[in-house]
Amino acid sequence: MNKLINLEPNRVFHYFEEMTKIPRCSLQEDKIADYLENFAKVHSLEYIRDSSNNIIIKKAASLGYEKSPVLIIQGHMDMVCEKTESCNINFEEDPIPFEVEGDLIISKETTLGADNGIAVAMALAILEDDTIEHPPLEVLITSNEENGMSGARNLDGSLLKGEMLLNLDSETEGVACIACAGGQRESISFPKEFKKAEDKREFYEVSVSGLKGGHSGQDIQKGLGNSNKLLARSLYKINTNFDIDLVDIIGGAKPNAIPRYAKAIIAIYEEDKKDIQNLIVKLNRDFVKEFGKVDPDVRLNFEKTDKFEKVLKNSLKTDIINLINVLPNGVQSMSQDIEGLVGCSTNVGVIESYDDRIDVLVNIRSALSSLKEEVGNIDKVCAEAFNAHYKILSSYPAWEYKDESKIRDLASRVYKDLFGTELELEAIHAGLECGLFKESIGDIDMLSIGPNIYGPHAPGERLEINSTKRVYEFVINILKNLK
Structure with missing residues (x-):
């Protein structure tokens, strides 16, 4: 039984629920990488799977966006696998147990994997939807972010042509990350x-x-x-x-x-x-x-x-x-x-x-x-x-603040138009893969956003449903305005 079938955006939550069924602890990502590879094949999309299990899926621009700059949409496939002392889940085989409580999806005895499964779910929903207006897309789903970022570290940046990167690994709606700590x-x-x-x-x-x-x-x-x-x-x-x-x-x-x-x-x-x-x-x-x-x-x-x-x-x-x-x-x-x-x-x-x-x-x-x-x-x-x-x-390395950023300026305008408030910009003490992308891809223009996730890396992790809906709308409108 699919618990999220009536939630919107429907396809985002469809893919998120699919991910809860697939084992994907850090360094155990073969099954989720297989799933992503099969997704690309089923949808006749160009893809690359490298020796580190990083997955790149490419989609041509929609009509009228052929000359727009290539955008990389990025998240990571692995999750922190934590459970309470009394929980007997086998993370290598069992699905993540979760419930819907009001406006929250919660896993009470384990981590939920919204960090960063919701990014992957959004990316797949975008890739399968031919009604969305968008520039040329490269969806980059990295492996082993949570246990040393070896996927991002081993990435061959020459496989990507994107000039801008939208990371979906932040955890507070309405706040865009513009720099982060190294580790x-x-x-x-x-x-x-x-x-x-x-x-x-x-x-x-x-x-x-x-x-x-x-x-x-x-x-x-x-x-x-x-x-x-x-x-x-x-x-x-x-x-x-x-x-x-x-x-x-x-x-x-x-x-x-x-x-x-x-x-x-x-x-x-x-x-x-x-x-x-x-x-x-x-x-x-x-x-x-x-x-x-x-x-x-x-x-x-x-x-x-x-x-x-x-x-x-x-x-x-x-x-x-x-x-x-x-x-x-x-x-x-x-x-x-x-x-x-x-x-x-x-x-x-x-x-x-x-x-x-x-x-x-x-x-x-x-x-x-x-x-x-x-x-x-x-x-x-x-x-x-x-x-x-x-x-x-x-x-x-740390991801250092960039004085000029087209994607930051664009996202700020889009957010204000959509929601009538300013997009907050902040540096965070958590680590994102963006610092490594500076080394592998080059001096790329980056921004990180995401929906409200509470308690990541600990049992009881929660994902806010309506926040996910608003952030997905935000992402879709960023794509639409990259013309």
């Missing part, structure tokens, strides 16, 4: 070294739960709790006051999402149990005082678990706990040019445990490459100080 993703790795667990030890799970999480770019200034940092802080207190062993530690799900949950397995002496429980109670009170207004459900848990035969060596335990504690996290500086805009931030997003190592994944965002490098250097120094291996996994 860097890092790993800090500890090789695992073990010792035999003492027979008289008892084992407990220490976990942080109840946090909201959020987008590590647009939500970083809200002061939300970071489960990885709160867990490390708790472990530091416990380890300082009691003789404990560390068995394992994990936390978070995606480097670009503020982590909501983290846990560690520790081994204690039973005679310390009551005092540790008292410390847990105190830490809980501290966390509620510190985060109660933004994360009212924050909770530090302490529960008995099964025994383990081996634990991490003492020196490694201390290095891991100390490293996560001292790593920078959150807003590092505000923009000197734009009031209220975060200039540089970092997110200790993921702690992963493997058979042979523990990895800490960090995501840095900055409008200035110098500050991005500075925070990266601090992370590297921290890693070296605590006997860990530091590696830059990926880096992308």
Whole structure:
């Protein structure tokens, strides 16, 4: 049963619902790329699918627009796959569960994938509709935007002829993005070294739960709790006051999402149990005082678990706990040019445990490459100080403001004519692929818009229906005026 069949614009929501049925987590985009390729074949449109699974679909200009400049319409096919602790969805096979509630489409237990599935849905609706007046179009759907932007990074810009690019990856209606932060993703790795667990030890799970999480770019200034940092802080207190062993530690799900949950397995002496429980109670009170207004459900848990035969060596335990504690996290500086805009931030997003190592994944965002490098250097120094291996996994440049922009001026006029209000222009702290397109395509004229999306990168992500309708109308009228 199609839940969105009665929504308008009908074909936009048709394609969006189709996308909820297709697995498309970052780095697992083969099925959605197949779908897009088949779409181009069915509609007899020229297309290119490159080795990174980027899809380019081209459509000739409508009558009277043959001499208009080529426009690139761009979005990304992948999504952040996040779910609640109780949700048992298999993102590699299952459709995204969602409901319509009033003017919202919402997935309560997982991410919805409106970021950036709604852009793809709009692009496909435009491509199939021969009644729309438009210039020559190149629809560019990139892969793996959410996990390092490798699709945009590996794009062969010579495949595109567009002089302007309309990115549909923004998340606030009536606000057009004209610049964005650059970013860097890092790993800090500890090789695992073990010792035999003492027979008289008892084992407990220490976990942080109840946090909201959020987008590590647009939500970083809200002061939300970071489960990885709160867990490390708790472990530091416990380890300082009691003789404990560390068995394992994990936390978070995606480097670009503020982590909501983290846990560690520790081994204690039973005679310390009551005092540790008292410390847990105190830490809980501290966390509620510190985060109660933004994360009212924050909770530090302490529960008995099964025994383990081996634990991490003492020196490694201390290095891991100390490293996560001292790593920078959150807003590092505000923009000197734009009031209220975060200039540089970092997110200790993921702690992963493997058979042979523990990895800490960090995501840095900055409008200035110098500050991005500075925070990266601090992370590297921290890693070296605590006997860990530091590696830059990926880096992308900022999209810098352009003084003159035809597409920005045109979009501003069209928006005012349609809705009677001014289109707001802003730079954002989130990352878009536009900075990479400057490198691969050249000095192209770009603008980013999109409908209202709430809570991207976290369960409970919501897409506003009427906002989608208005933004689609806005896009159609931009095309019509590119004559």
